[in-house]
Amino acid sequence: MANTKLQSVLDHVDADLENSLERLFAWLRIPSISADPAFAADCRQAARHVADDIASLGVSAELRETAGHPVVMAKTGSAAARPHVLFYGHYDVQPVDPLELWHRPPFEPQRCLHEDGREILVARGAEDDKGQVMTFIEACRAWKSVTGSLPLDVTFLIEGEEEIGSKNFVPFLDANRDELRADYALVCDTSMWNADTPAITTSLRGLLFEEVKITGPSRDLHSGVYGGGARNPIRVLTDILGRLFDDTNRITIPGFYDGVKNLPVDVFRQWKTLNLTPEDFLKPVGLAIPAGEKDRLLIEQISSRPTCDINGIVGGYIGEGSKTIIPSMASAKISFRLVEGQDPAKIRAAFRSFVEARVPGDCRVEFEDHSAAPAIALAWDMKPLAAAKQALSEEWGREAVLIGSGASIPIVADFKDRLGLDSLLVGFGLDDDNIHAPDEKYDLRCFHKGIRSWVRILAALAEMKWFRRRERNAAGAWWPWVSGPDGRRFSSRS
Amino acid sequence: MANTKLQSVLDHVDADLENSLERLFAWLRIPSISADPAFAADCRQAARHVADDIASLGVSAELRETAGHPVVMAKTGSAAARPHVLFYGHYDVQPVDPLELWHRPPFEPQRCLHEDGREILVARGAEDDKGQVMTFIEACRAWKSVTGSLPLDVTFLIEGEEEIGSKNFVPFLDANRDELRADYALVCDTSMWNADTPAITTSLRGLLFEEVKITGPSRDLHSGVYGGGARNPIRVLTDILGRLFDDTNRITIPGFYDGVKNLPVDVFRQWKTLNLTPEDFLKPVGLAIPAGEKDRLLIEQISSRPTCDINGIVGGYIGEGSKTIIPSMASAKISFRLVEGQDPAKIRAAFRSFVEARVPGDCRVEFEDHSAAPAIALAWDMKPLAAAKQALSEEWGREAVLIGSGASIPIVADFKDRLGLDSLLVGFGLDDDNIHAPDEKYDLRCFHKGIRSWVRILAALAEMKWFRRRERNAAGAWWPWVSGPDGRRFSSRS
Numbered sequence: 001m002a003n004t005k006l007q008s009v010l011d012h013v014d015a016d017l018e019n020s021l022e023r024l025f026a027w028l029r030i031p032s033i034s035a036d037p038a039f040a041a042d043c044r045q046a047a048r049h050v051a052d053d054i055a056s057l058g059v060s061a062e063l064r065e066t067a068g069h070p071v072v073m074a075k076t077g078s079a080a081a082r083p084h085v086l087f088y089g090h091y092d093v094q095p096v097d098p099l100e101l102w103h104r105p106p107f108e109p110q111r112c113l114h115e116d117g118r119e120i121l122v123a124r125g126a127e128d129d130k131g132q133v134m135t136f137i138e139a140c141r142a143w144k145s146v147t148g149s150l151p152l153d154v155t156f157l158i159e160g161e162e163e164i165g166s167k168n169f170v171p172f173l174d175a176n177r178d179e180l181r182a183d184y185a186l187v188c189d190t191s192m193w194n195a196d197t198p199a200i201t202t203s204l205r206g207l208l209f210e211e212v213k214i215t216g217p218s219r220d221l222h223s224g225v226y227g228g229g230a231r232n233p234i235r236v237l238t239d240i241l242g243r244l245f246d247d248t249n250r251i252t253i254p255g256f257y258d259g260v261k262n263l264p265v266d267v268f269r270q271w272k273t274l275n276l277t278p279e280d281f282l283k284p285v286g287l288a289i290p291a292g293e294k295d296r297l298l299i300e301q302i303s304s305r306p307t308c309d310i311n312g313i314v315g316g317y318i319g320e321g322s323k324t325i326i327p328s329m330a331s332a333k334i335s336f337r338l339v340e341g342q343d344p345a346k347i348r349a350a351f352r353s354f355v356e357a358r359v360p361g362d363c364r365v366e367f368e369d370h371s372a373a374p375a376i377a378l379a380w381d382m383k384p385l386a387a388a389k390q391a392l393s394e395e396w397g398r399e400a401v402l403i404g405s406g407a408s409i410p411i412v413a414d415f416k417d418r419l420g421l422d423s424l425l426v427g428f429g430l431d432d433d434n435i436h437a438p439d440e441k442y443d444l445r446c447f448h449k450g451i452r453s454w455v456r457i458l459a460a461l462a463e464m465k466w467f468r469r470r471e472r473n474a475a476g477a478w479w480p481w482v483s484g485p486d487g488r489r490f491s492s493r494s
Numbered sequence: 495m496a497n498t499k500l501q502s503v504l505d506h507v508d509a510d511l512e513n514s515l516e517r518l519f520a521w522l523r524i525p526s527i528s529a530d531p532a533f534a535a536d537c538r539q540a541a542r543h544v545a546d547d548i549a550s551l552g553v554s555a556e557l558r559e560t561a562g563h564p565v566v567m568a569k570t571g572s573a574a575a576r577p578h579v580l581f582y583g584h585y586d587v588q589p590v591d592p593l594e595l596w597h598r599p600p601f602e603p604q605r606c607l608h609e610d611g612r613e614i615l616v617a618r619g620a621e622d623d624k625g626q627v628m629t630f631i632e633a634c635r636a637w638k639s640v641t642g643s644l645p646l647d648v649t650f651l652i653e654g655e656e657e658i659g660s661k662n663f664v665p666f667l668d669a670n671r672d673e674l675r676a677d678y679a680l681v682c683d684t685s686m687w688n689a690d691t692p693a694i695t696t697s698l699r700g701l702l703f704e705e706v707k708i709t710g711p712s713r714d715l716h717s718g719v720y721g722g723g724a725r726n727p728i729r730v731l732t733d734i735l736g737r738l739f740d741d742t743n744r745i746t747i748p749g750f751y752d753g754v755k756n757l758p759v760d761v762f763r764q765w766k767t768l769n770l771t772p773e774d775f776l777k778p779v780g781l782a783i784p785a786g787e788k789d790r791l792l793i794e795q796i797s798s799r800p801t802c803d804i805n806g807i808v809g810g811y812i813g814e815g816s817k818t819i820i821p822s823m824a825s826a827k828i829s830f831r832l833v834e835g836q837d838p839a840k841i842r843a844a845f846r847s848f849v850e851a852r853v854p855g856d857c858r859v860e861f862e863d864h865s866a867a868p869a870i871a872l873a874w875d876m877k878p879l880a881a882a883k884q885a886l887s888e889e890w891g892r893e894a895v896l897i898g899s900g901a902s903i904p905i906v907a908d909f910k911d912r913l914g915l916d917s918l919l920v921g922f923g924l925d926d927d928n929i930h931a932p933d934e935k936y937d938l939r940c941f942h943k944g945i946r947s948w949v950r951i952l953a954a955l956a957e958m959k960w961f962r963r964r965e966r967n968a969a970g971a972w973w974p975w976v977s978g979p980d981g982r983r984f985s986s987r988s
Contacts, residue, residue, distance in 0.1 A: 090926050095813055100538025101713070120935035136728050191719070205718065209816045218780030219595070220931035224699065224901025225685070227831050228786040228801035230776060234826075235739070235804055242736020245729070282724060286712030288856040292722040307722035310729050311819055312810035316828060318588055320704045321529035322864035324902075325805055325930050326827055332728075333811060333817055337721050362782040370816035408818075436819050437714035 005147065006459050012142045020138045020451065021111065022122070023053060027091075027130050028109040028123040034069055034092035034164045036379060043069040043160050046091045055139060055154050057144050061156065064176075066168035069160030072178075076153045083461055084153040084420060086182035086412065089133035089189065090162035093125035095438045101438035111444065118195075119444035128435040131442035132188040132427050132450070139454030149230050151462035162189075165209065165371030166411055184384055184461075185415045188454075190405055190427035193274075195443065198453065200385060200390040202426035203377040205306070206338030207408035208347055209370035212237070212355055216363045220316075221326040231360055234315040234330040240358045241332060244308055248294045251308050251336075253354045259341030261306055271299045274401075277360040285352075285433055296319055303404040307337040333370075337406060344372035373410025380423050384461055391456035394428065397448060400406040426457065429480050500953050506636045514632045514945065514985050515605065515615070515938075521585075521624050522603040522617040528563055528586035528608065528658045532627030535724065537563040537773075538653050540585045547631060548650050551638050555650065558670075560662035563654030566759045571648045577955055578647040580676035580915060582687070583627035583683065584656035587619035588930045595932035596698060605938065613938035622929040625805050625936040626682040626921050626944070627652060633948030645956035649676055653905075655980060656683075659865030660905055661701070678955075679880055679909045681946075684899055684921035686769075689937065692886040692894040692947065695919040696878060697871040699800070700832030701902035702841055703864035706731070706849055707825040710857045712809075715820040725854055728809040728824040735826060735854045738802055742788045745830075745846045757798055778926060795988045797898040801831040827864075831900060838866035867904025876916050876957055885950035886920065920951065 013020075015441045032046035033039040044063075047070045051061040054074045061074030096106040105109055109123035121131065143150050157180070173180065190201040211278030216233035217226075246252050263271065276299040278288055301307075315330025316324035336347060338388065352367055359365045385402075392400035405425075415421040428450035434440045507514075526540035527533040537558075541564045542928035546553040548568045555568030563586060588598040598604055603617035615625065637644050651674070653663045665673065677865070684695040711720070740746050770793040772782055786795030795801070809824025811817035830841060846861055853859045872879075879896075886894035899919075909915040922944035928934045 035817065038814065050641035095811070095817055097811070097813065098714075143969040155937065161816075194760060207718070207818070210655075211816075211820070216781065219928060219933075220592075221779055222901065222930045223801075223803045223805060223829060224701070224831060224899070226779070226796060227803050227829075227900060228795035228799055229784050229792050230901075231781055231783065231785040232803050234807050235735070238735035238804065238807070239739070240734040240736075241729070241732035242734075245733070247749060255745065282856075285720070286856075287710065287725055289854060290723050291726065291854075298723050302720060305722055307717075309717045309721050309726050309818075309820055310732065310810065311717060311817060312812045312821070313728050313732070313824065314808050314812040316804065316806035317589070317591070318808040319529065319591065319804045320531070322705075322827060322829070323529065323589060323805060323930065324701070324703070324803075326803055327806070330807065333816060335717060335721075335816070337718060360783060360785075362780075363778075405718070406721060406723075407716065431719060434713060435719075436716045436817065439713075484601075 006456065007143045009146045009455050010452055012146050013138070015354065015453060016142065016145075017448055020134065021447075022140070023072075024121070024131060024134045024447070025109040025135070027053070028125050029107055029429070031107045031124070032092050032160065033095050034161050037094050040069070043092060046156075046160070046403070047072050047160055050133070050158055051206050057140055057150075058153075058157070059136075064172065066172050068168040071169060071172055072156065072158040073155040073162065075179075076150055082153050083464065084155070084182045085461065086155045086157055086180060086185045087136055088157050088185055088187045088415070089136070090129045090159050091133070092160045093128070093130070094163050096124050096225050096438075098438065103439055106440070114441070120441040121444060121447065122439060122441045124440050126440050127429050127433040127442040129189050129442065135341060135428060135447060135450030136186070136188050136454050138451045141456060142451070142455055143449075143458060154247055162411065164415075169411065169415050170418070172211060173414055177419060179377055180419055182421060183412075185421040185423040186426045187409060187412060187414075187423045188427050189409055190407075190425045191429035191431065192446070193401045193403055195430055196396065197398050198396045199403045200389060200392070201405045201427070202402050203304070203340070203404035204375060204425070205406050206342065206373045206375035206413070207409050207410060208336040208338060208344045208351075208372050209333070210348065210351060210380055211331060211333050211368040211370060211491065213329060213366045213368075214359065214363055214395065215329045215366070217326060217328050223324040223326050225328055230326050231363055232326045233363060234327060236316065236360060236363055237313070237330045237332060240355055241310060241334075243358070250293055251306070253347070253350050255350050256306065256334050259343070260306060260339055263300065267419065268445060271303075272297065274299060280433070289416070296421055302406040304339060304340045306342055308334065310334050324439050335407065340373045340377050342375065348372060356385055371410060373408060374418065375415055376413045378422060378425070382424070384424050384464065387460040388420065388424055388426060388457045391460040393458050395453045426453070428453070500950065500967075503949050504639045504772060505638045506640050507632070507942070507949060508638075511942055512637065514628070515941075517632070518615070518625060518628045518941070519546070519603040521628070523601055525601045526586050526619070526654065527589050528655050529589050534563070537586060540652055541566050541652070544585050544652055545604065548976055551631075551634055553650070554646075560666050561972060565654065565663060565666055566652040568650040569642055569673075576647050576754065577958065578649070578676045579955065580649045580651055580654075580674060580679045581630055581720060582651050582679055582681045582909070582917075584623045584631070584653050585627070586654045586657050587622070587624070587943050590618050590932075592932065597933055600934070605955055608935070610965050612966065614935040615938060615941060616933060616935045618934050620934050621923050621936040623656065623683050623928040624925065628682055629922060629941060629944030630666065630682050630948050632679070633952060634943045636945070636949055637952060645952050649674065656905070660908070663905065664908050664912070667908055671913060672951065674913055676915060679915040679917040681903060681906060681917045681919045682921050684901075684919045685923035685925065686921070686940070687895050687897055689924055689939075690890065691892050692890045692922075693897045694886070694894060695897045695921070697798070697834070697900045698869060698906060699900050699902050700836065700838055700867045700869035700907070701904060702830040702832060702838045702845075702866050703827070704829070704842065704845060704860040705825060705864060705870070707823060707828050707860045707862075708853065708857055709823045709860070711820060711822050714822050717818040717820050720820055721739040724820050725857055726820045726823060727857060730827060730854060730857055731807070731809065731824045733939055735804060735828075735851055735964070737852070743785065745800070746786055746846050747841070749844050750800065750841065754833055755835055755836070757794065765797075768793060775925070780850040796900040798833055800833050802828065804828050831902060833869045834871050836869065838868055842866060865904060868907055870907045872916060872919070876918070878918050878958065881954040881958055882918055882920060882951050884956040886947055889947045889950050920947070922947070
């Protein structure tokens with residue numbers, strides 16, 4: 001592919017940026033909060049909106065039903081001789097509460113100036129994940145506008161339940177394996193190392209999310225009449241949660257660290273040279289002291305070590321003023337970030353046993369599981385990785401780094417296990433994007449150069465010859481699936 | 495006073511019961527929730543309503559302004575030769591949440607059948623305290639209707655901030671000391687021993703109510719990106735609250751039990767014979783195991799021992815589903831029931847030190863005090879007590895018992911300290927009245943016999959000659975106040 005053609009596409013991106021923003025803003029205006037059933041119609045509208053947007057690239061796009069919010073699926077015409085990537089993103093967004101802490105309405109996107117002068121785009125979903133998804137779609141649009149087609153084949157797969165555990169999306173993958181054939185998956189839901197340094201994420205922590213509800217008295221009691229004699233479920237809950245950590249900030253659930261490995265020496269050395277300090281990482285969010293295991297580097301605490309966080313807790317009277325009750329129940333939402341070697345099912349069982357052992361005989365405990373996904377480590381020598389790294393380095397004028405992410409994108413494990421697809425994780429988020437929080441934003445520069453980055457990555461992937469190495473399997477299909485002895489499918493590449 | 499006259503008044507109570515209920519219901523329909531500023535106008539309306547009701551007895555009644563909700567004050571014409579009681583109650587009620595657990599709208603009072611066949615009155619405030627206050631007002635109305643006047647002088651003092659700590663009522667007492675002269679206070683805000691056994695409460699636990707807010711990060715954080723590295727304020731809070739108790743359920747705050755005495759042997763023996771079992775007391779609310787100090791009787795745990803309860807807790811995401819955040823803040827409402835010998839100010843300081851010592855350096859803690867009242871023990875040989883006990887025993891056909899209450903009526907300490915008034919605590923609540931909880935109720939029998947009880951008590955108090963022992967002090971006033979060396983007033987009776 002001639003450099004002049006690539007340059008023309010990049011020029012088109014620059015010239016069309018205002019239109020790209022308008023298209024992004026139209027999507028951001030739809031409050032597609034997947035967690036709250038009240039926004040189900042908005043989720044569907046957001047799905048329809050992006051399907052129409054993809055269709056405007058000349059790609060047939062459709063909404064595919066699931067037991068929950070629909071999946072948007074679109075495929076370019078299949079040319080057997082071209083590489084084929086599956087692009088994954090999600091159109092659902094996090095809830096917006098506490099709403100009172102937003103400085104602008106979350107679904108009225110605005111372009112404005114950050115206090116340090118950066119131009120930013122502010123809205124729920126501006127980064128996670130609508131803004132990121134649009135960097136890819138707009139890159140495709142630029143290719144299509146300038147050259148009349150995309151440089152390789154693409155399956156667009158945009159789901160609507162990423163923020164609530166993708167429970168219905170995983171069965172969708174199983175049910176549509178044949179249609180979802182591709183060479184690699186591209187995922188745009190991660191961050192840069194910092195505002196000037198692009199990154200490819202090669203490991204992700206897993207996520208186990210549990211809700212615990214303790215019920216004591218059959219009704220709220222007056223704490224004067226019953227106080228001292230009657231069990232208080234908030235006390236039971238806080239007592240249990242208070243025992244989850246020891247004085248070195250290690251998690252006390254028996255077996256929790258079983259199978260957790262230390263970093264390879266060379267990775268540890270590379271991370272140490274990145275020199276992530278509390279000043280850099282914690283000060284911008286008002287903190288100063290690393291809160292994880294005391295004998296670990298801060299970068300380990302947030303990237304390669306398993307964690308436990310209490311994400312929400314509620315019980316009793318939480319209105320204004322005072323109310324002297326012993327409540328009937330109390331509950332907490334608790335999540336664990338898991339690393340390679342930890343089995344979510346085993347950790348869940350160990351956590352539940354830990355709680356159950358500490359619940360008094362006259363209280364009841366109920367659990368609800370919101371998600372359970374293992375950590376994944378991608379192969380650092382995966383073939384498209386070098387090409388993407390080169391493309392990113394050219395765009396940003398600084399060498400792209402390979403990083404581990406503390407966050408979880410559980411679907412990446414499912415792509416590997418169920419579709420045999422390795423994923424290339426490239427994203428343009430920054431640590432101060434306030435994702436999952438009030439005032440979520442996306443830097444305009446990240447959006448703009450993100451589009452340009454994908455333009456370059458698509459060109460680089462299209463020029464690679466790796467796809468040609470696909471061979472027909474014994475059944476005569478192009479698809480490199482074979483069945484293992486347990487009937488579970490895995491990829492011959494894995 | 496002739497027995498025939500007393501009998502006529504009691505007969506009038508029986509004949510007028512339906513009208514008494516109508517008057518109570520009209521008051522219950524006013525949602526006078528003092529804790530929530532949105533109900534300020536309703537509080538004023540409830541004050542106006544009861545003032546008008548008292549005025550209908552021929553007593554001049556008025557609303558007196560405070561910095562908060564107004565106080566209702568009414569006085570019968572002062573006849574120097576008659577005993578004078580100050581009747582205290584409150585027109586404010588507790589909040590109604592969780593509203594979804596009510597089986598009827600809380601401010602649409604209904605007379606209905608309890609599942610065991612008892613007739614009950616259901617509404618917020620049905621017992622606490624509108625129903626109880628109306629037993630006294632209706633008793634006065636019966637005396638007035640039959641005899642044309644009350645048998646003694648009464649000052650009615652109905653406040654509107656009892657449920658939120660009486661912060662503005664106490665200064666009101668100070669500012670109106672002269673107008674509030676009386677011989678004794680009557681307080682109707684307590685319970686019977688059981689549905690057949692009337693009781694006079696002679697000790698009350700104090701109440702210290704604190705709110706604690708822990709702030710960590712300056713905004714909500716993504717628990718994947720920051721988890722492990724960033725301090726989680728819910729974890730800080732639950733860790734601290736989890737350390738408030740040891741394995742024997744004793745409170746671990748240093749100095750908490752300083753000054754706390756064991757029960758006098760004779761009281762301990764009497765309480766032991768009452769034989770309060772978990773089956774009797776806890777089973778009706780779905781519990782089985784006494785939750786207080788392991789080496790104490792259940793009746794001690796709820797009556798004579800100090801306690802700590804977490805009345806409310808909230809932090810992070812509490813909506814449906816999951817949200818992977820580390821919240822910026824978490825807070826809890828915590829109350830202590832105090833007993834004789836404990837100083838609320840000292841306990842507050844000890845509690846705050848306990849919390850502060852455990853807050854990490856990069857978190858902030860804020861405290862809000864909602865109330866601080868010491869426990870009080872009334873003199874078991876207080877003069878009107880024997881007369882009231884006799885009257886109650888006659889009405890209920892069973893000897894009234896003298897009990898300690900685990901609950902707090904802080905104003906009783908203020909009556910003693912600021913007005914020099916001893917209080918006689920008589921009430922007709924039952925343990926299953928669901929006060930401060932959904933489906934609050936008052937037994938119709940308690941209401942009816944409560945009115946009859948007050949009719950008898952008023953007769954008994956009017957016949958006593960104790961009021962004649964009042965003497966003019968040095969300044970020529972009837973009121974038995976003297977000033978102490980620190981300028982603080984106390985009663986010569988105390």
